[in-house]
Structure formats: C-alpha cells, structure tokens
Amino acid sequence: MMGISALDVFEELRFIWELLLAEILFAACFTKKRTTGKWLLPVGWLVFSLSAGIYVTYVLDLTKQVSGIWINAVNILWYVLLSAGTILYIYYSFDLSKADAMFLCAGAYSLQHIEYVIINEVIARGVCKILLERLWDYGLMCIFTTALFYFIFYKVFHQKLKDSGGRLFEDNPSNIAFCGMLFGIVYLATFMCQAIFVSNSNTYDHVNYQGATVDFLICILLLWVQHGILQIRNINQEKEIVEHLLYERKRQYELSRENIETINHKCHDLKHQIRALEHVSEGERSDYIRELEDAIGIYDAVVETGNEVVNTIISEKTLICGRRDIRLSCIVDASHLDFMSTLDIYALLGNALDNAIENVSKYQDTDKRIISLTIRAVGDFLSIQINNYCEEKVAFADGLPITTKRNKDYHGFGMKSMRHIAKKYGGSMATSVADNMFTLQILLPMPAEFLRLYKEAEHR
Known part of the structure; x- marks a missing residue:
C-alpha cells in the first residue's frame, strides 16, 4: 500500500458515517423501523465501515499509483455501488417503499454533501489548507459542522416528514423511475462538480471554487424541491381529510335519516298492532304481546x-x-x-x-x-x-x-x-x-x- 495516510482513512470513514447518519435521520423522522431493523442497523453500520478499509486498501491506493479514465470510472463505480447499498440498507431497516427509500437517500446524500463541500473543499482544501495537517482539529470541525447542519435539517424537515404518515410514493414503475432518476442526477452532478473543483490537478494544488459553488447549489436545490414535495403532499392530505369528513357527515346524515325512518315505520306498525289487540281473543292477545315485545326488543337492548x-x-x-x-x-x-x-x-x-x-x-x-x-x-x-x-x-x-x-x-x-x-x-x-x-x-x-x-x- 503506497501513499495511503491517516487522512485518507478518516475521509472515507467520515463519508460513510455521515451518509449513514443522514439517511437514518431522514428515515427515522419519516417512519418506524422494521422488526429486522433492530439488528440490521448496527450490523449494516459495521459492514459499511469495513468497506472503508477495502476502498482505501485497493481502490484509493490504485488511483494514487495509476492515472487514467478507467481508474476514475472504477472510483465512481465504487461510490455508486456503495450508495446503492445504503439505499437497500435503509429500505430493509425501516418501513419504507422502494421509491421512498430512494427519495429519502437522495436528500440524505445532498445533506451530507453540503457539509462536505463547505468543510472539505472550500475550507480544508481551499482557504485553510493547513487544516488538513492537523487531523484532530479537522476531525473536531467535521463533527461540529455535521451536528450543526443535521440539526438545521431536523428543524426544517422533521415535521414535514412526520406529517407524511410514513408513505409518500407507492411502488409503481413511474414513482420508482422518478426517485431513482432524482438520486442518479444529484449523484452524477456532484461528481462532475468535484471534477470542476480540482480543475486539471488530482493533487488539489489548484482549485476552482465555481465547481464547489455549483455543487452546493445543486444539493440545496434538491433539498428545496423535496421540501416542496413534502409540503404539497401534506396539503393534499389535509384536503383529503376535510373532503372525507364532509363525505362522512353526509353519510352520517343519511344513516340517521334511515334510523328515524325505521323507528317511524316500526311505530306505525305498533300502533296498528295495539289497536288490533282490542279485537282479538284472550289467547291470541298473549301471542300478539310476545310479538310486540320481540319487535321492540332491539330498541330496548342496553349494550354494555x-x-x-x-x-x-x-x-x-x-x-x-x-x-x-x-x-x-x-x-x-x-x-x-x-x-x-x-x-x-x-x-x-x-x-x-x-x-x-x-x-x-x-x-x-x-x-x-x-x-x-x-x-x-x-x-x-x-x-x-x-x-x-x-x-x-x-x-x-x-x-x-x-x-x-x-x-x-x-x-x-x-x-x-x-x-x-x-x-x-x-x-x-x-x-x-x-x-x-x-x-x-x-x-x-x-x-x-x-x-x-x-x-x-x-x-x-
């Protein structure tokens, strides 16, 4: 293994942990865990953490030794597969549809990437490069900013996600295609912006802040779009509830009218039956009385x-x-x-x-x-x-x-x-x-x- 530093290991672990934390935060605000989620959450976290060692040992070390388009393709493919794995991880850990899992993970990736762009690209590799030489200071800054950004997200999104009732998109082909495309677009867009950020240098000696700015705006835009979708969904749900209550009120009126008609009809019959008692023999009268008692029994029954x-x-x-x-x-x-x-x-x-x-x-x-x-x-x-x-x-x-x-x-x-x-x-x-x-x-x-x-x- 050549040229792999403690910073490389930290950056990879940081990416995985921040992404998983963001996805769990999104999903936990949105719905409840599956029964299997109790053991899958910690086991999955461990597996993805171990994948950082695989990436650093084989993929990252190889990119530092060999340059070329195919090496970059391998690097991109690794992260695509890793992110796809986290979608499955969240889907099986929480009570989600496949479309919702992709939708939430797209937002979680955008949230994590906003923190990455500001701290890693703009500050650590741009205006304050000495920070990368102080790993402890850099690590503490990452922890603080992650907690800050995720807290801001929680305040803005928590109620909207909770009000959605645990289901936003049903699993039909159009919804799965839309959410998958949403995730794919933001993922590929951020990769292209990172390429613009480092310009023609893989050593980060020269940076292009236009790439970081566009990267930041794309992630903000996606979160803004998701916030709007959640808001529209909740407004439509409230509208459905109001319309349903109006429908139920109308139906309740019809049922009440039916009950009144039933009682009126029964009272009319009882009136004629009581009059008929005056013209029947003593033996028949007792039979009529029993029939009357049975007829009114349903109205006299006390349900406890x-x-x-x-x-x-x-x-x-x-x-x-x-x-x-x-x-x-x-x-x-x-x-x-x-x-x-x-x-x-x-x-x-x-x-x-x-x-x-x-x-x-x-x-x-x-x-x-x-x-x-x-x-x-x-x-x-x-x-x-x-x-x-x-x-x-x-x-x-x-x-x-x-x-x-x-x-x-x-x-x-x-x-x-x-x-x-x-x-x-x-x-x-x-x-x-x-x-x-x-x-x-x-x-x-x-x-x-x-x-x-x-x-x-x-x-x-």
Missing part, C-alpha cells in the same frame, strides 16, 4: 361494553343491521380502549362496521348477511377483529383491499384512515379473505401507564 363510545357505535349499527336483516354478533370488552380518543374510536370502529354492513347488504340470502365483532385484550395488546361474509375475489394493494366503488377516493381513504389511526397508536392493521370470510384485524399495544393503572384497578 365498558366504553360509552363503543356502546353508542354498536347500538347505532345494531339498528341499521336490524333494518337490513343482518346478524351482528358482538363479543366485546372495550374497557381497555380508554387510552384512545373518542374521535379515533368512532373513526376506527365506525368505518370498519360500515364497510362490513355495506359488503353483506348486497347478498339476497339472509344467511350470508353475518358480521362479527370481537374486542379483547391479548397480553399487552388490544385485539379488534371484524369478520363478514365475502364470496367475491378481493384484490389487494399495499395490504388494503381495492374498492370497486366509483367514489374510490372516499372509500379507499376510509381504509387508509383506519390504518393511519392504528399506526398512530403504534399498532398495525391487516386484512385478508379466506373461506368466504373477510377479516379485518387490528392490534394496538396498550400504553404501559394505562396497563399499570388498569391492573391496579383489577386488584382492588
């Missing part, structure tokens, strides 16, 4: 689940099911749901039961109009499961069933909003169809403080 919100929801949906000849069976202990807000409970269960009611209402055979709701504690988790009969083939996209309704935005958003609520509480939602039965399964981890208070109350 341990949660007032759930009581209201089930009572309301029971009326609808009674009018549509739907059998709704409930095994519910909702006393564990107190950690959720009223609006979230109503949105979660209301949407889920409405979907099930709508799905089974289309069957002429009343034996197929069946829905079951089960809410129970399973260890430290709360399990919510809704089953309904379904004999159609259901297509799924991103784990959710694809609606066949014309107003796809509203119906599709209902399922997405349920998943969003589940994720909000650190849980998960899964859907499946098997043996003519559609299953919606929601698992929510119960907060430790809530579990402690609940168990204390049980022992009293």
Whole structure:
C-alpha cells in the first residue's frame, strides 16, 4: 500500500458515517423501523465501515499509483455501488417503499454533501489548507459542522416528514423511475462538480471554487424541491381529510335519516298492532304481546361494553343491521380502549362496521348477511377483529383491499384512515379473505401507564 495516510482513512470513514447518519435521520423522522431493523442497523453500520478499509486498501491506493479514465470510472463505480447499498440498507431497516427509500437517500446524500463541500473543499482544501495537517482539529470541525447542519435539517424537515404518515410514493414503475432518476442526477452532478473543483490537478494544488459553488447549489436545490414535495403532499392530505369528513357527515346524515325512518315505520306498525289487540281473543292477545315485545326488543337492548363510545357505535349499527336483516354478533370488552380518543374510536370502529354492513347488504340470502365483532385484550395488546361474509375475489394493494366503488377516493381513504389511526397508536392493521370470510384485524399495544393503572384497578 503506497501513499495511503491517516487522512485518507478518516475521509472515507467520515463519508460513510455521515451518509449513514443522514439517511437514518431522514428515515427515522419519516417512519418506524422494521422488526429486522433492530439488528440490521448496527450490523449494516459495521459492514459499511469495513468497506472503508477495502476502498482505501485497493481502490484509493490504485488511483494514487495509476492515472487514467478507467481508474476514475472504477472510483465512481465504487461510490455508486456503495450508495446503492445504503439505499437497500435503509429500505430493509425501516418501513419504507422502494421509491421512498430512494427519495429519502437522495436528500440524505445532498445533506451530507453540503457539509462536505463547505468543510472539505472550500475550507480544508481551499482557504485553510493547513487544516488538513492537523487531523484532530479537522476531525473536531467535521463533527461540529455535521451536528450543526443535521440539526438545521431536523428543524426544517422533521415535521414535514412526520406529517407524511410514513408513505409518500407507492411502488409503481413511474414513482420508482422518478426517485431513482432524482438520486442518479444529484449523484452524477456532484461528481462532475468535484471534477470542476480540482480543475486539471488530482493533487488539489489548484482549485476552482465555481465547481464547489455549483455543487452546493445543486444539493440545496434538491433539498428545496423535496421540501416542496413534502409540503404539497401534506396539503393534499389535509384536503383529503376535510373532503372525507364532509363525505362522512353526509353519510352520517343519511344513516340517521334511515334510523328515524325505521323507528317511524316500526311505530306505525305498533300502533296498528295495539289497536288490533282490542279485537282479538284472550289467547291470541298473549301471542300478539310476545310479538310486540320481540319487535321492540332491539330498541330496548342496553349494550354494555365498558366504553360509552363503543356502546353508542354498536347500538347505532345494531339498528341499521336490524333494518337490513343482518346478524351482528358482538363479543366485546372495550374497557381497555380508554387510552384512545373518542374521535379515533368512532373513526376506527365506525368505518370498519360500515364497510362490513355495506359488503353483506348486497347478498339476497339472509344467511350470508353475518358480521362479527370481537374486542379483547391479548397480553399487552388490544385485539379488534371484524369478520363478514365475502364470496367475491378481493384484490389487494399495499395490504388494503381495492374498492370497486366509483367514489374510490372516499372509500379507499376510509381504509387508509383506519390504518393511519392504528399506526398512530403504534399498532398495525391487516386484512385478508379466506373461506368466504373477510377479516379485518387490528392490534394496538396498550400504553404501559394505562396497563399499570388498569391492573391496579383489577386488584382492588
């Protein structure tokens, strides 16, 4: 190994560590880690760090001994493969789509490169070259500026990334092509700007600050574009929420009107049946009275689940099911749901039961109009499961069933909003169809403080 110094090793380790830190920062603000991410993050960090030794020993040493276009191509190829590897590293460590992983890593590379351009190119190799001879001072400056720039990024981007809900681009060919092109353009542009920076000298004896300036502006532009995309995405999401709430208000009005019509119709029937009692024999009268008791039983039934919100929801949906000849069976202990807000409970269960009611209402055979709701504690988790009969083939996209309704935005958003609520509480939602039965399964981890208070109350 000829001409390899401690500075070369530091620069390579610095690049890898800063890039990985920027990518993890982007991803952690955007979404949660995968289950495998717990061990993959440290193992991947170690593997990429060891790659610095491979690069310094073989690639960098070779570029210092031999010059030529093909050597530069090998050097560029190394960094391209290294960066592609970090995209896979982030994709498998965090709950991301492939397009989102490339999008976030493009921004992370730009953030890291801004710090590199200012400290390495402009200061250390430009205005203050003696800094490279003081490795400790140079290292401390790199640590300080990295912390400063990444903190500024966190303040500007954190809320925008968090508000995106963990999904920006779905994995379709156009999105993957766009995000891949975005990453490729910024990567190749920075390489070309570095070539301009060093002019015709590989020893950095003569530098061209125009290259560094363009390099800096390209990275700033990409981050600015990404910030704009996130902002537009969040505005559109808020618009969807408002439109969905308006749609839900209209649908709620229609359901309330249906319930009132049901009650009015039943009252009209009861009035005539009561009058008929005056003209029947004593034996027939007792039969009529039993029929009347059965008829009004659905309105007199008191639903007690341990949660007032759930009581209201089930009572309301029971009326609808009674009018549509739907059998709704409930095994519910909702006393564990107190950690959720009223609006979230109503949105979660209301949407889920409405979907099930709508799905089974289309069957002429009343034996197929069946829905079951089960809410129970399973260890430290709360399990919510809704089953309904379904004999159609259901297509799924991103784990959710694809609606066949014309107003796809509203119906599709209902399922997405349920998943969003589940994720909000650190849980998960899964859907499946098997043996003519559609299953919606929601698992929510119960907060430790809530579990402690609940168990204390049980022992009293």
